[in-house]
Amino acid sequence: MSADVELDRITVRFGQFTAVSEASLKIAGGEFFSFLGPSGCGKTTILRTVSGFLDPSEGAVRIAGKDMTGIGANKRPTALIFQNLALFPLMTVAENITYGLRVRGMNKTDRRRRAEDLLNLIALPRQGDKLVSELSGGQKQRVAIARALAVEPQVLLLDEPLSALDLKLRQHMRNELRAIQQRVGITFIYITHDQGEALTMSDLIAVMNQGIIEQVADGRTVYDAPGTAFVASFVGENNPFPGRIIKADKAGAVVETAFGPLRGRNPQNLKAGAPAILFVRPESLKLGKGEKDTTITSSVLNVAFEGNASHVFLKGAGKKDITLTVGRLESAKLPEQGITAAVSYDADLGLVLPEGKLARE
Amino acid sequence: MSRLLVYLIPFLVIAIFMAMARYERRFAHDPTHRGFFERNGTVLGIVFIALVAFWTLFLVVLPYLYMVQESFHPKLVAADRGGPKDLLTLEQYRSFFIQPSDGSVNGTHIWAFGFSLVVSAAVTSLNFAICYPLAYYMAQAGSVQKVRLLMLGLIVPYWVNEILRAFSLRLMLASKGLINQILMGLGITDGPVDFLGNNVGLYVGLSYAYLLVMVFPLYNAVESLDKNQIEAARDLGAPWWRIHKDVVMPYAKPGIASGCTMVFMLSAGSLAAPQFLGGPKTLWFTSIVYDFFFQAFNWPRGAAYAFLLLAACIALVMLMLRLFKVSLGETIK
Numbered sequence: 001m002s003a004d005v006e007l008d009r010i011t012v013r014f015g016q017f018t019a020v021s022e023a024s025l026k027i028a029g030g031e032f033f034s035f036l037g038p039s040g041c042g043k044t045t046i047l048r049t050v051s052g053f054l055d056p057s058e059g060a061v062r063i064a065g066k067d068m069t070g071i072g073a074n075k076r077p078t079a080l081i082f083q084n085l086a087l088f089p090l091m092t093v094a095e096n097i098t099y100g101l102r103v104r105g106m107n108k109t110d111r112r113r114r115a116e117d118l119l120n121l122i123a124l125p126r127q128g129d130k131l132v133s134e135l136s137g138g139q140k141q142r143v144a145i146a147r148a149l150a151v152e153p154q155v156l157l158l159d160e161p162l163s164a165l166d167l168k169l170r171q172h173m174r175n176e177l178r179a180i181q182q183r184v185g186i187t188f189i190y191i192t193h194d195q196g197e198a199l200t201m202s203d204l205i206a207v208m209n210q211g212i213i214e215q216v217a218d219g220r221t222v223y224d225a226p227g228t229a230f231v232a233s234f235v236g237e238n239n240p241f242p243g244r245i246i247k248a249d250k251a252g253a254v255v256e257t258a259f260g261p262l263r264g265r266n267p268q269n270l271k272a273g274a275p276a277i278l279f280v281r282p283e284s285l286k287l288g289k290g291e292k293d294t295t296i297t298s299s300v301l302n303v304a305f306e307g308n309a310s311h312v313f314l315k316g317a318g319k320k321d322i323t324l325t326v327g328r329l330e331s332a333k334l335p336e337q338g339i340t341a342a343v344s345y346d347a348d349l350g351l352v353l354p355e356g357k358l359a360r361e
Numbered sequence: 362m363s364r365l366l367v368y369l370i371p372f373l374v375i376a377i378f379m380a381m382a383r384y385e386r387r388f389a390h391d392p393t394h395r396g397f398f399e400r401n402g403t404v405l406g407i408v409f410i411a412l413v414a415f416w417t418l419f420l421v422v423l424p425y426l427y428m429v430q431e432s433f434h435p436k437l438v439a440a441d442r443g444g445p446k447d448l449l450t451l452e453q454y455r456s457f458f459i460q461p462s463d464g465s466v467n468g469t470h471i472w473a474f475g476f477s478l479v480v481s482a483a484v485t486s487l488n489f490a491i492c493y494p495l496a497y498y499m500a501q502a503g504s505v506q507k508v509r510l511l512m513l514g515l516i517v518p519y520w521v522n523e524i525l526r527a528f529s530l531r532l533m534l535a536s537k538g539l540i541n542q543i544l545m546g547l548g549i550t551d552g553p554v555d556f557l558g559n560n561v562g563l564y565v566g567l568s569y570a571y572l573l574v575m576v577f578p579l580y581n582a583v584e585s586l587d588k589n590q591i592e593a594a595r596d597l598g599a600p601w602w603r604i605h606k607d608v609v610m611p612y613a614k615p616g617i618a619s620g621c622t623m624v625f626m627l628s629a630g631s632l633a634a635p636q637f638l639g640g641p642k643t644l645w646f647t648s649i650v651y652d653f654f655f656q657a658f659n660w661p662r663g664a665a666y667a668f669l670l671l672a673a674c675i676a677l678v679m680l681m682l683r684l685f686k687v688s689l690g691e692t693i694k
Contacts, residue, residue, distance in 0.1 A: 079596060080593070100598050103599040
């Protein structure tokens with residue numbers, strides 16, 4: 001059974017420091033929901049608040065409509081998978097998996113059977129008698145998932161559980177996590193700073209920065225139509241061109257930037273005169289001149305070949321370079337280092353957003 | 362003859378050390394590994410061996426060996442030592458069970474022996490019950506400043522010497538002492554409670570005397586436990602006592618074993634606390650040993666009694682370690 005989770009204006013303070021401020025959102029039952037943000041953005045605090053290890057200073061968490069205030073972590077219908085997994089080193093794999101059932105008083109034979117079911121679910125059949133230390137990283141990961149699922153939680157909370165794994169295994173586990181979630185059908189709340197994880201697995205993503213939820217949307221929307229400058233710069237690569245709007249019409253807005261006036265979509269209907277940032281993604285830029293207000297001219301600093309794609313770095317206005325990604329098929333036309341090159345984009349692929357904090361590099 | 366053997370043993374031990382150094386050089390599997398003398402040079406190597414040998418021999422091995430052989434000799438005046446009457450005998454050990462004077466069972470001493478061991482075990486349990494929550498708080502729950510303050514509060518009283526500590530405790534617990542005054546003042550008891558006579562003073566004194574010996578091994582063991590383990594157990598639905606039983610205590614088992622072993626051994630062998638805080642009828646086994654050495658000047662019998670106590674303590678500790686499935690190596694980590 002899955003439950004919906006509601007955060008109702010949650011604020012969490014540690015002394016003077018506000019870790020999460022007025023976070024409100026609704027997570028539907030059975031959803032794979034991710035909190036994405038840089039470290040220290042408050043996403044783990046939210047997770048600990050939902051699991052019951054932290055009490056919010058203000059606001060309430062509701063799970064399946066029930067207010068969780070005053071209900072301890074051991075009484076909530078949630079299960080948490082820790083970043084370092086926190087498997088019990090002195091117990092066997094089966095004992096780890098069935099620990100939650102043992103404290104609920106399930107007898108030994110039932111536990112044994114349940115352990116075997118779960119071991120099958122995580123593709124580790126008949127490995128119950130092994131010690132945790134005998135397992136590989138990926139296997140430990142799966143045991144941690146099984147241990148959490150054993151108590152049949154309505155909500156599974158995952159705190160960057162893949163961060164300790166190497167790249168290949170991480171990608172494999174993404175698919176596996178998603179598959180497990182679809183099989184068991186419960187609500188997953190996933191914490192990560194890795195946008196790849198969030199984008200591939202989630203139904204919905206909440207992007208957080210400095211204790212504030214910046215945007216809640218599905219992965220495609222977060223990437224294609226970020227709501228704030230932070231989201232635009234944090235999720236995926238992006239080239240920001242800060243400036244002031246000089247013209248706003250139905251087709252979009254023109255921002256006066258260090259590279260002259262540049263045009264882009266204006267989904268938030270910003271008015272002329274407003275400070276704004278025009279974002280163009282590296283893959284939206286192409287070599288060669290285009291329209292006057294979609295062309296950027298600068299000197300080529302570096303060209304990096306990366307197999308399936310190449311990156312061209314142009315000198316930007318500030319410290320950050322302008323990045324341009326060129327696909328394999330167009331790589332013959334790559335410019336030489338040191339020359340001045342013109343690059344352009346489709347006006348539809350430029351995005352004008354109100355001025356705001358950018359993600360740190 | 363047996364005394365001669367004792368004096369030969371030092372040379373034997375030195376020979377063993379030398380052999381070990383040679384062995385290491387010859388059988389080192391790592392070809393880049395250099396032997397003991399190569400690493401330290403011949404002169405320094407010999408100095409090291411001599412120092413270690415001196416330490417182990419003169420401070421550890423020899424005194425005990427001397428006592429062991431003493432315990433197998435009869436009590437003799439100085440003139441008879443080494444003479445025809447100086448034979449090896451089990452007489453001293455036998456005297457623990459059967460009175461040499463009238464052949465009856467030596468009930469007093471056997472009782473004192475059992476009493477000391479049982480009380481030491483009880484004190485160990487009491488100490489554990491006090492120290493485990495304390496150590497857990499210091500290692501996992503408390504804030505840094507509070508833990509520092511608590512540690513100070515634990516350590517500083519131990520700067521006060523043992524005798525002063527024991528006597529002030531005696532003053533507190535005496536029939537006209539502070540605690541009885543308070544109890545009677547509050548009307549909880551009508552007359553004074555004989556804390557010293559019924560050995561409450563002894564239990565309190567012994568528990569307090571070895572508090573640190575229990576706290577620190579426990580603290581060390583609990584401190585390295587990952588907090589997430591505790592939270593994981595809680596998240597899976599475990600109430601607090603189960604978390605301790607299933608997660609914290611198994612993890613801290615080596616520290617628990619180490620603390621309990623030390624407290625037990627030290628209590629069983631303690632002298633001051635039982636003498637100052639025990640009731641008038643209480644006979645602690647080490648007091649008997651002490652009396653044989655310094656009152657009766659019967660060193661052989663005192664030595665035999667001391668070794669009986671040591672053997673019993675070691676046997677009990679080994680039994681407990683086995684019961685709780687802790688290896689001896691783990692307890693000294």
